[in-house]
Amino acid sequence: MFQDGFPKHLNEDVTTVVGMIPHKTYNHVTIAVSEDTIHYFQNNTVIRFPYRTYYIDSSDEVIEKLSLQQKMILHCIYSRSCDGFVRQKHIYSLLQMDYEDWAIPYIVKICDEYVVEIIELAYDILKEQDTERIKRFCLENIVPFCKSYNRMISYWNEFYRYRYNHFQTYIGRKLFRDCFGYSKSMERRAKRIVEHLT
Structure with missing residues (x-):
């Protein structure tokens, strides 16, 4: 479900990250990810990831156990959360990192949404970057x-x-x-x- 959102050489890391995501969902909704997907093109490959995810947020203790690359993957996945505060938390963490090109689709996508605080946060960080x-x-x-x-x-x-x-x-x-x-x-x-x- 998440493998198509990252380069194939990250499959093992994606599997590790997904395995550490709590299987509980917000408000006990019966679907963990939306059927709607986002599509982009990158490095001659179609990138596809869920429009929304409904998993509750991972604990800081779980996140700390991940490698730097795995943390980046987790932040990308949670940038699609149904909870705006969770999206904001994880996109902030992602933008603080020396993020890889494969994280860019997630950064761009979150910035066309309705939470202006996320847009303000992204601009404040990105305006200082190349x-x-x-x-x-x-x-x-x-x-x-x-x-x-x-x-x-x-x-x-x-x-x-x-x-x-x-x-x-x-x-x-x-x-x-x-x-x-x-x-x-x-x-x-x-x-x-x-x-x-x-």
């Missing part, structure tokens, strides 16, 4: 990336207009443009690709 690797990934996934940009706008329009009166000042716009490399020309290219495929 994000060329992330920009290359977004360019490689130009169609889903532009959908993410528009999704981010829709959440601003729905929930955050009162705090950020003008979209130009919205932290999500700054994140996507400054750190992820979004531009109008990318949007035009994405539209041409979609038109060509339909």
